[in-house]
Amino acid sequence: MLLNKIHVRKQDTVVVVSGKDKGKIGEVLQVLPKNGKVLVKGVNVVTKHEKPSRTNMQGGLVRVEAPIYSSKVMLYCTKCKSATRIAHKVLEDGAKVRVCKKCGETF
Incomplete structure (x- = not known):
């Protein structure tokens, strides 16, 4: 069983960079590393019977979010107001944090 390393975590704010929901911003509800997918609130909404x-x-038609590939999402920086790449930085106290490459804000 091979687990894929996913660059986003639960409760991160992400923006979709490709596909039918391109440009939508949402919160990561669940990370599925076995499949390399993430579940994002309000993105890839499908109708289930x-x-x-x-x-x-009552039953009937229910609208739920379906997982999308993690490569289709990027972390959203609230300071830059855009999608951003992340760098890893080790602080003085030894904690490893994720940092926005554009503005330097920590996540």
Whole structure:
């Protein structure tokens, strides 16, 4: 079983750089390293048919987010207001942090 290293983490704000949802900004809800995919809030929304159950008495059509490949998203810098590449920096206290390559803000 090969796990892919994914450059974003849960609760990061990301922007979609390619595909039908290009330009959309959302929060990472879940990271799936086995598949190399991420689940982003409000991105790649699909319609599923659901049978009535105890949790959903009515059933019918339900709109849910589907995973997208992690290579299609980039970290969104709130200071730059754009997608950015990240660098890793070790602080004086030994903590390793992610840093915006454009403005230097830490994530």
